[in-house]
Amino acid sequence: MAAAMELSCWGEGWGLPSVHTESLVVLAYAKFSGAKLTIQPVDWTWKTLTGTVPALHCEGHTVTEPAQILNFLRKQRYNADYELSAKQGADTLAYIALLEEKLRPALLHTFWVDTENYTNLTRPWFASRCPFPLNFFIPGRQARVALSLILLTKGESPLHSITEVEAKVYNEAKECLNLLSHRLGTSPYFFGKMPGSLDAFVFGYIAPLLKASLPSGPLKQHLNQLTNLCQFCDAVLKTYFDDDAPGSPPVSQDASVDANLQKLTQLVNKESNLIEKMDDNLRSSPQHKPRAPPARPTTLSSQKNSTPA
Amino acid sequence: CSLQSECKVPFIHVGNQVVSELGPIIQFTKAKGHSLSDVLDDVQRAEMKAYMELMNNMLLTAELYIQWCDETTAAEITRPRYSSPYPWPLKHILAYQKQWEVRRKMSAVGWAEKTLEQVYEDVAQCCQALSQRLGTQMYFFNRQPTELDALVFGHLFTILTTQLTSNELSDKVKTYSNLLTFVHRIEQTYFEDQGGGLSS
Numbered sequence: 001m002a003a004a005m006e007l008s009c010w011g012e013g014w015g016l017p018s019v020h021t022e023s024l025v026v027l028a029y030a031k032f033s034g035a036k037l038t039i040q041p042v043d044w045t046w047k048t049l050t051g052t053v054p055a056l057h058c059e060g061h062t063v064t065e066p067a068q069i070l071n072f073l074r075k076q077r078y079n080a081d082y083e084l085s086a087k088q089g090a091d092t093l094a095y096i097a098l099l100e101e102k103l104r105p106a107l108l109h110t111f112w113v114d115t116e117n118y119t120n121l122t123r124p125w126f127a128s129r130c131p132f133p134l135n136f137f138i139p140g141r142q143a144r145v146a147l148s149l150i151l152l153t154k155g156e157s158p159l160h161s162i163t164e165v166e167a168k169v170y171n172e173a174k175e176c177l178n179l180l181s182h183r184l185g186t187s188p189y190f191f192g193k194m195p196g197s198l199d200a201f202v203f204g205y206i207a208p209l210l211k212a213s214l215p216s217g218p219l220k221q222h223l224n225q226l227t228n229l230c231q232f233c234d235a236v237l238k239t240y241f242d243d244d245a246p247g248s249p250p251v252s253q254d255a256s257v258d259a260n261l262q263k264l265t266q267l268v269n270k271e272s273n274l275i276e277k278m279d280d281n282l283r284s285s286p287q288h289k290p291r292a293p294p295a296r297p298t299t300l301s302s303q304k305n306s307t308p309a
Numbered sequence: 310c311s312l313q314s315e316c317k318v319p320f321i322h323v324g325n326q327v328v329s330e331l332g333p334i335i336q337f338t339k340a341k342g343h344s345l346s347d348v349l350d351d352v353q354r355a356e357m358k359a360y361m362e363l364m365n366n367m368l369l370t371a372e373l374y375i376q377w378c379d380e381t382t383a384a385e386i387t388r389p390r391y392s393s394p395y396p397w398p399l400k401h402i403l404a405y406q407k408q409w410e411v412r413r414k415m416s417a418v419g420w421a422e423k424t425l426e427q428v429y430e431d432v433a434q435c436c437q438a439l440s441q442r443l444g445t446q447m448y449f450f451n452r453q454p455t456e457l458d459a460l461v462f463g464h465l466f467t468i469l470t471t472q473l474t475s476n477e478l479s480d481k482v483k484t485y486s487n488l489l490t491f492v493h494r495i496e497q498t499y500f501e502d503q504g505g506g507l508s509s
Contacts, residue, residue: 065419090438094359097366152417179355 004038005076009054011041013125014212017241021107023054025066025204031240032195035078043129048138066204067096070197081196088191092198095183095190098176099205105150106173106219107209112146113162116216174222181226188235195236202229203236335456353450357457360442360449367435368464370420371428377411379425381474433481440485447494454495461488462495 007030009023018024018041030037037056042048052064056072063072074081081089111122126142127135147162154165180202189195190202209220210233223229321334349357376387391407392400415421420428439461448454449461465488469479483489 086441087444090441091356091359093434093438094356094363094442097363098359101362101366149417152414175358179358182351183355185352 004058005035006040006057007037007054008040008042008047008051008057011043011129014208016207016211016237019125019208019212020053021104021204021208022066023204024207025200026054026056026069028195028203028236028240029070029073029080029197029200030078032200033073033078033080035073035076044131046131046134048130049134066201070200080194080200083194084191084196092191092196095180095198096201098179099201102172102176103205105154105169107205108146109150109166109169110209110214110217110219111212112143113150114216117214118143120215121212170219173219177219177223177226177229181229184228184232186228189232199232199236203233207233207237348453349450349455357450357455360439360457361460363435363438364460364464367431368468370415370418371432371435372464372468373411374415374420374423374428375425375473375478377408378415378421379474383408385474386472429477429481432478433484436482436485436488440488443487443491445487448491458491458495462492465492466496 007023007026009026010018010020013019016024017027027037027039029035042051042053047053054064054066054069056063056069058072058076063069073079081092084092110117112118123139123143126139130138150165150169151162154169184190187193190198206223206229209217209223210230214220375382377383388404388408392404395403412421423431443449446452449457465482468482469489469492473479
């Protein structure tokens with residue numbers, strides 16, 4: 001039943017499996033629904049110029065655009081939304097529309113139009129992932145496409161220049177993030193305990209903003225204040241994208257918790273060893289006044305220490 | 310008309326002020342103390358905004374596409390209607406300029422490659438979402454209408470009453486009986502003293 005499926009997308013970076021929003025959406029959904037995809041990063045190939053990204057190749061068909069790819073995966077029986085009611089399905093569509101209309105322009109602006117971010121982060125990253133001589137014009141082309149999308153969809157008269165549109169775009173994005181945060185509340189995912197397509201879309205849009213080290217990021221600062229969204233992002237990364245976790249997510253979550261506990265214990269032990277060494281050095285040093293040693297968490301000697309000579 | 314060139318329709322004229330477009334009009338009436346969505350909690354307000362964006366994203370874009378990117382409709386209905394207030398040759402220049410603007414916007418949002426069939430499918434999907442959300446309720450939220458109800462009514466009423474080259478768009482909407490009932494009810498409750506309306 002499962003035909004081999006290949007996904008071309010931008011490669012990993014900034015702590016994420018992909019730095020490109022649309023590619024991330026597809027990757028996240030594939031993990032949620034259990035679809036096995038072979039990832040073909042387009043980095044350092046001429047596909048950065050000719051290919052539409054992301055693109056799913058399966059048995060000779062090619063599907064582009066995240067919404068179409070998700071539909072295709074559902075038809076292949078990889079459906080992360082089967083537990084949703086009809087109303088929740090309708091809500092999913094509505095919230096995805098909200099993301100595209102309100103958040104996407106601001107994200108495009110943050111990464112591709114804001115001069116500081118573009119010059120210091122986005123352009124170097126993408127240029128370093130394109131083969132010569134594409135590295136000279138692919139980032140520029142993406143930036144121009146981003147700018148025209150923002151101006152055409154948001155820059156209706158009397159707003160014509162990008163500086164006037166900026167304020168409007170960022171206000172709408174902050175409102176959108178607030179709305180998402182209200183909707184998520186304290187649940188782990190947007191609908192119940194298992195993630196679906198809306199979670200994939202939100203993750204795809206928010207993760208690059210959260211994880212990239214942007215020099216200029218008013219939107220990122222706003223996002224950092226919405227702790228439930230940040231926790232949602234981190235939870236998805238840890239549960240579904242922790243280095244090769246092919247098994248069912250709850251098992252890998254337990255395993256990673258145990259591993260973390262072990263690491264923590266090791267750290268505590270190392271710290272206490274260090275403290276002991278420092279203390280020994282201090283006491284044996286002739287310059288320092290000898291004083292009673294502090295109470296130690298680990299038991300070394302049960303005897304009470306007498307005052308040193 | 311000078312107002313037409315400066316403001317976008319719809320607009321309201323209050324004393325010396327003119328406020329145009331739906332969003333600002335809602336804010337303006339809210340500032341005057343009339344708001345429909347105060348009864349909603351935060352989660353419901355988030356849902357309402359999301360559905361309003363769905364309407365903008367799908368229905369509005371589909372309406373623009375059908376009017377300006379479908380050559381038959383554009384030539385027979387839209388361009389003549391758009392250019393009618395202006396003298397020759399201004400009418401042709403303005404009509405083609407508007408068409409060019411809309412087509413540019415369509416290609417920026419990725420709708421330029423869509424076929425008419427795909428656009429009708431998108432409209433059907435949007436109507437299905439609205440129909441599922443409305444269910445058997447009288448309005449989308451509780452028993453009182455909100456901004457979302459006004460927006461949905463505006464779009465669906467226009468689709469159902471505007472004559473296009475084919476009836477496929479209005480037929481798609483008519484397959485959802487609860488939406489049809491919703492539109493009739495609002496028309497009768499709030500607009501019954503005015504003539505004209507939905508035929509059939």
